[in-house]
Amino acid sequence: xxxxEWELIEQLKLKNNGAFKIIVDTWQNLVYNTxxxxxxxxxxxxxxxxxxxxxxxxxIKNFKGxxxxxxxxxxxxxxxxxxxLRKKKRKKRxxxxxxxxxxxxxxxxDPPDFLHPGVVLENKENAAVLFKxxxxxxxxxxxxxxxxxxxxxxxxxxxxxxxVSDSAVDSLLQRAKTNLRKNLETHYHFNK
Amino acid sequence: xxxxxxxxxxxxxxRIDNIxxxxxxxxxxxxxxxxxxxxxxxxxxxxQSSWENFSALITRPSVAFSGIFLxxxxxxxxxxxxxxxxxxxxxxxxxxxxxxxxxxxxxFDIENIKP
Numbered sequence: 348x349x350x351x352e353w354e355l356i357e358q359l360k361l362k363n364n365g366a367f368k369i370i371v372d373t374w375q376n377l378v379y380n381t382x383x384x385x386x387x388x389x390x391x392x393x394x395x396x397x398x399x400x401x402x403x404x405x406x407i408k409n410f411k412g413x414x415x416x417x418x419x420x421x422x423x424x425x426x427x428x429x430x431x432l433r434k435k436k437r438k439k440r441x442x443x444x445x446x447x448x449x450x451x452x453x454x455x456x457d458p459p460d461f462l463h464p465g466v467v468l469e470n471k472e473n474a475a476v477l478f479k480x481x482x483x484x485x486x487x488x489x490x491x492x493x494x495x496x497x498x499x500x501x502x503x504x505x506x507x508x509x510x511v512s513d514s515a516v517d518s519l520l521q522r523a524k525t526n527l528r529k530n531l532e533t534h535y536h537f538n539k
Numbered sequence: 540x541x542x543x544x545x546x547x548x549x550x551x552x553x554r555i556d557n558i559x560x561x562x563x564x565x566x567x568x569x570x571x572x573x574x575x576x577x578x579x580x581x582x583x584x585x586x587q588s589s590w591e592n593f594s595a596l597i598t599r600p601s602v603a604f605s606g607i608f609l610x611x612x613x614x615x616x617x618x619x620x621x622x623x624x625x626x627x628x629x630x631x632x633x634x635x636x637x638x639x640x641x642x643x644x645x646x647f648d649i650e651n652i653k654p
Contacts, residue, residue, distance in 0.1 A: 371575045379574075380567040393570055397578050404582070465566035473561035480558075496562040524559065531555045 352416055359407045371400055377417070377498075378424050380465075384497035385428035385489075387461035387478055395431050399424050414507060421508045425490055463497075480530050488523035491516055 350358065350366070358366035378399050383392035402423050410419055460475035481492060490509060494500045495516075500508075502516045509516065596602060 368575055371578060375574050376567055376569050379570040383568050389568075392568075393574075393577075396570060396574070397581050400578055401582060401585075463562075463565065464568045466561065467564065470561040473558040474565075477558050477561050497565060498567075499565075527559060528555055531558060532551070 381424045384493040418507045491519040492523040
């Protein structure tokens with residue numbers, strides 16, 4: 348017998364491991380792909396995806412069904428990814444300060460260019476440049492752009508996840524594109 | 540006419556367009572196989588007893604230092620209050636020998652009641 352989404356959620360609230368397995372199997376690709384778009388590293392994406400499901404398991408009792416389950420999972424994925432990036436940034440800054448005092452010779456270097464496994468071969472190089480430029484966007488533009496371009500969500504889905512209007516999402520995406528173009532132009536201007 | 544260096548030329552502009560469109564038709568990435576197994580292993584490794592949770596809480600530097608600070612503060616306050624209050628020697632309760640005698644007499648009186 349196949350359980351409906353709502354029945355699965357109810358079973359998960361009762362800490363049923365079978366229901367949890369079905370939920371993980373159903374949503375793991377969505378979570379992993381979203382997280383990978385933000386963290387831009389496959390190992391980190393695996394770790395953060397696991398954290399997302401642990402959070403789902405622990406806080407399912409708080410899910411009241413006001414939004415779709417997928418929207419709720421997307422919100423957790425985005426928030427966990429941003430937390431991870433913040434921690435990584437803090438760690439990098441701390442390592443830099445330690446290196447100034449000669450405490451640790453090993454500096455956390457800038458990561459190599461990220462090659463998304465889902466990008467076609469002829470676009471890989473360009474996509475790596477774009478992914479690097481995306482990290483410099485302001486937070487909300489970054490979220491809207493990744494959800495739209497990497498995860499392929501509609502404006503309406505993004506607006507539900509970010510809890511803003513459709514027009515706000517449109518505006519965020521327009522500004523993101525303008526900023527990316529500006530950053531890339533500057534990059535090519537200085538690299539001539 | 541000299542080109543404005545701040546305006547990208549045609550080839551740059553095309554390249555930037557190509558970069559901006561490079562995520563078109565992207566395929567979703569998938570985690571490595573057996574994701575659920577690894578997830579459950581992680582959950583079972585991180586599951587702690589309530590005692591472990593408690594010890595983890597009290598060994599946090601912020602909690603530990605706050606606790607030590609509170610204990611030291613309470614000691615100082617107690618010492619200060621003792622120092623401030625004049626020492627009044629408590630008078631021991633003196634029970635007269637008469638009272639003892641009376642009680643003892645009464646006891647033996649009960650034992651030696653004659654008809």
